Amino acid sequence: MIRVTYRTQNGEDYIAEAMDGMTIMEAALSAGVPEILGLCGGICSCATCHVHVDPEWAAKLTPPDDEEGAMLEAIDHKAPTSRLGCQVRLDDSHDGLLVHVFDVS
Amino acid sequence: MSVKEIYDPFNYATHANPYPIYRELRDNHPVYHNQTNNFWALSRYQDVVFAARNFKLFSSAKGTSLEYVGELAPILIDSDPVMHTRLRHLISGEFTPAHVARLERRVRDYAQRLLAPLRERGEFDVIADFSAKLPMAIICGLLGFPEQDEDMLRQWTDDCVHRDEGVFEMPEQGLIATQNMYGYFEEQMQARRRKRQDDIVQKFVDSEDKGQLSHEESLGYLYILSIAGNETTTKLIGNMAWQLDAHPEAIKRLADNPALIGQSIEETMRIDGPTHMMARTTTADIPLHGKVIPAGAKVALLFMSANRDERKYPTPDEFVLDRNPKDHLGFGGGIHACMGAALARLEARVAWEEIFKLTDAFEVQQDRTQRMHSPQVRGFTHLPIRFNPRRTAPAH
Numbered sequence: 416m417i418r419v420t421y422r423t424q425n426g427e428d429y430i431a432e433a434m435d436g437m438t439i440m441e442a443a444l445s446a447g448v449p450e451i452l453g454l455c456g457g458i459c460s461c462a463t464c465h466v467h468v469d470p471e472w473a474a475k476l477t478p479p480d481d482e483e484g485a486m487l488e489a490i491d492h493k494a495p496t497s498r499l500g501c502q503v504r505l506d507d508s509h510d511g512l513l514v515h516v517f518d519v520s
Numbered sequence: 521m522s523v524k525e526i527y528d529p530f531n532y533a534t535h536a537n538p539y540p541i542y543r544e545l546r547d548n549h550p551v552y553h554n555q556t557n558n559f560w561a562l563s564r565y566q567d568v569v570f571a572a573r574n575f576k577l578f579s580s581a582k583g584t585s586l587e588y589v590g591e592l593a594p595i596l597i598d599s600d601p602v603m604h605t606r607l608r609h610l611i612s613g614e615f616t617p618a619h620v621a622r623l624e625r626r627v628r629d630y631a632q633r634l635l636a637p638l639r640e641r642g643e644f645d646v647i648a649d650f651s652a653k654l655p656m657a658i659i660c661g662l663l664g665f666p667e668q669d670e671d672m673l674r675q676w677t678d679d680c681v682h683r684d685e686g687v688f689e690m691p692e693q694g695l696i697a698t699q700n701m702y703g704y705f706e707e708q709m710q711a712r713r714r715k716r717q718d719d720i721v722q723k724f725v726d727s728e729d730k731g732q733l734s735h736e737e738s739l740g741y742l743y744i745l746s747i748a749g750n751e752t753t754t755k756l757i758g759n760m761a762w763q764l765d766a767h768p769e770a771i772k773r774l775a776d777n778p779a780l781i782g783q784s785i786e787e788t789m790r791i792d793g794p795t796h797m798m799a800r801t802t803t804a805d806i807p808l809h810g811k812v813i814p815a816g817a818k819v820a821l822l823f824m825s826a827n828r829d830e831r832k833y834p835t836p837d838e839f840v841l842d843r844n845p846k847d848h849l850g851f852g853g854g855i856h857a858c859m860g861a862a863l864a865r866l867e868a869r870v871a872w873e874e875i876f877k878l879t880d881a882f883e884v885q886q887d888r889t890q891r892m893h894s895p896q897v898r899g900f901t902h903l904p905i906r907f908n909p910r911r912t913a914p915a916h
Binding site: 434435436437438441444445447452453454455456457458459460461481482485504 | 574605609619857862
């Protein structure tokens with residue numbers, strides 16, 4: 416089991432117990448994180464699964480490819496550790512991952 | 521004596537114009553129960569989004585149709601995580617916008633090939649002469665099915681989505697077509713074992729060999745890709761013609777400025793997208809708007825009602841070219857949102873760019889249109905238009 420924490424701007428934590436191979440976006444939906452919409456279902460085209468990866472974790476993830484990078488260029492609240500949740504696949508090495516989410520509505 | 525149901529997606533009159541019915545549901549029955557066939561329906565934007573996102577409460581594992589469609593093969597859209605996760609990620613990377621963008625030349629060449637002979641005729645059937653053929657050719661190319669099989673496959677997928685009026689199950693024709701398709705996929709997979717090809721069928725064969733996919737999963741996957749890759753985009757291209765026919769000023773703007781075609785597609789997906797409904801099965805009692813949907817109930821998520829919810833969009837029944845909605849549910853939402861959405865957008869955009877090279881003024885021949893009949897997909901099987909061949913090329 417891979418535990419992923421989604422921390423809101425108010426400091427509230429949602430903890431997902433992700434299955435191997437899920438993405439950050441899918442695990443967020445399984446935990447009911449309201450800030451992650453995942454509208455496009457994970458095809459890198461809506462950016463409604465944007466997260467800031469906690470700096471301690473950022474370097475441990477496979478970096479964004481060109482397509483994700485281009486999407487990230489165009490979004491609000493961009494930070495150096497911004498990722499699209501649908502493009503980050505989880506495995507056992509991500510147990511304990513912390514990401515920050517924000518109210519987008 | 522049966523009850524007169526407000527919402528009956530197996531009644532052909534519903535297919536003719538479901539929108540007043542949807543408004544009645546949103547306003548007075550937001551948690552609607554159809555007693556005749558014992559299913560529920562959610563119609564407001566907020567409720568449909570809630571259900572689409574909460575895949576644990578609203579499961580897909582018992583199918584995404586309301587009615588019985590034969591024994592279910594393991595299919596991507598009819599699954600929950602973890603099976604869904606494994607199946608989807610096997611090929612979802614190939615359907616991102618950047619990946620499908622590589623297909624643009626192929627889509628355009630084929631669209632031009634279909635439209636060229638129609639130019640001097642002054643009329644053509646948007647569906648039968650054009651949009652029924654284009655997406656099928658592209659998905660067959662990706663899957664690796666030979667061009668001469670496209671017409672046969674199209675007939676089978678049409679049979680799979682058709683429902684007889686008032687009958688709450690897949691007709692025999694659909695069951696036969698399903699069997700034929702599974703037999704065809706079996707042959708295709710065996711052919712890849714004899715001689716390799718660079719296509720999705722080969723990818724599934726290889727995944728089976730690596731133990732990532734069962735044989736039944738491969739067949740089910742090819743089944744859903746064949747249907748989804750064909751039926752919906754065909755209808756989207758036609759539904760846009762239908763919407764534009766009622767808005768000649770939009771036709772003029774698009775003909776003058778093809779850069780607006782993308783947003784015209786988004787507004788068509790909102791107001792008249794082909795996929796009206798997908799079903800889920802509840803895994804717990806769900807209290808909502810003063811009612812309780814019991815655990816184990818079938819629930820229809822009415823995407824096209826949600827897209828016309830006054831609580832979400834101002835003047836929802838009007839086609840507004842400049843609206844450019846980004847959060848419509850035309851492709852669903854959540855983990856089951858349409859995997860082929862970027863491909864559908866590409867195909868529809870290129871299709872309409874090419875139509876607007878052919879003409880800058882057209883009219884639908886309304887008395888000669890015919891609709892398909894499905895509880896889930898809405899659109900035309902015939903949509904003849906008359907057009908003025910274009911004398912000046914569009915600006916680009």
